[in-house]
Amino acid sequence: MRITRxxxxxxxxxxxxxxxxxxxxxxxxxxxxxxxxxxxxxxAPGAHTAWHRHPHGQVLHVLDGEGLVQRGGAEAETIRAGDTVWIEPDEWHWHGAAPRTFMTHLAVVEATDDGTTTHWDAHVGADDYAAAADEHPAA
Structure with a gap:
């Protein structure tokens, strides 16, 4: 056992x-x-990731606030404190805060043998983020 202080x-x-x-x-x-x-x-409100994927998938657990998550080819979805999201291995996605609220989540991933956890791609366009936020006005 090891305790990190x-x-x-x-x-x-x-x-x-x-x-x-x-x-x-x-x-x-x-x-x-x-x-x-x-x-x-x-x-911070409106902050979000670029498009990315994880070789072994990812678990997000929202601790506070409200946000948005979107996988490639699908509509964005609202996530709130208490929600847990499982993202499949190599599934392209982005996630972040809603436009008017902070959002905090735990992100859990596994590294590959060479230490890779994430493959990053293009930023989410401002118009695409705005459209996702407009689809979810409560977020």
């Missing part, structure tokens, strides 16, 4: 992968053979 400092989400203000806290990255990676991610 000091975790890395919060990091700003890099602009190449996020739109808006996002903060990442690494919660868990145990040594091999574990492949688990867990992050606490805080999105």
């Amino acid at each position: 000091n975790r890395p400092e919060s990091k700003a989400g890099p602009a190449e992968n996020f739109t808006g203000t996002v903060w990442l806290d690494e919660i868990a990255a145990p040594p091999s053979p574990s492949r688990l990676r867990m992050f606490n991610v805080r999105f």
Whole structure:
């Protein structure tokens, strides 16, 4: 057993992968053979990820606020505190806060043998985000 009492400092989400203000806290990255990676991610209103996929899928658990999640080829869906989302392996998607509220979620992924957890792609267009938000005005 190992107890970690000091975790890395919060990091700003890099602009190449996020739109808006996002903060990442690494919660868990145990040594091999574990492949688990867990992050606490805080999105300011309107902030969201770029399109991306995870080789082994991803679990999101919303801790606070409201947000949006969208998989490739489908409409965006509202997510709220208490919701858990399972994203299939290699499923293209994006997620983030609703336009008028913060959103915090835990993100759990598994790394591949070479340490890869995420494959990033293009940013979600401003018009596409606005359309998703308009479809879900309560978000």
